[in-house]
Amino acid sequence: MVTLEGLPVSRKRFEKYRNMHTRHMEHAAKQWEARQMKVQNNLLRKEWLEHQTAHNYHTEYDRIRGWMSHYRPPYIVPQQLRDREAYLRGIIEPHLPR
Numbered sequence: 682m683v684t685l686e687g688l689p690v691s692r693k694r695f696e697k698y699r700n701m702h703t704r705h706m707e708h709a710a711k712q713w714e715a716r717q718m719k720v721q722n723n724l725l726r727k728e729w730l731e732h733q734t735a736h737n738y739h740t741e742y743d744r745i746r747g748w749m750s751h752y753r754p755p756y757i758v759p760q761q762l763r764d765r766e767a768y769l770r771g772i773i774e775p776h777l778p779r
Contacts, residue, residue: 735773742769742770745766748762
């Protein structure tokens with residue numbers, strides 16, 4: 682075996698460095714895949730949290746609509762309920778199915 686400079690190299694030494702290079706490339710590939718997976722997991726988690734938040738707002742909106750249509754609890758001021766309903770309607774409408 683001969684190096685780029687034309688110097689002789691033993692097969693054992695050549696195999697050692699070739700294996701080191703191979704292991705380095707495998708390690709780099711695994712790191713790249715791990716980073717991609719981390720990004721995908723973060724995007725999926727963000728999507729789930731957004732869905733959960735929208736669902737929670739929708740549930741609260743429905744609860745407030747039910748209170749206002751059926752009950753008049755003495756401890757809740759109706760104007761506060763109407764304000765909260767308007768606020769939630771503004772948040773929910775973009776997420777409603779068309």
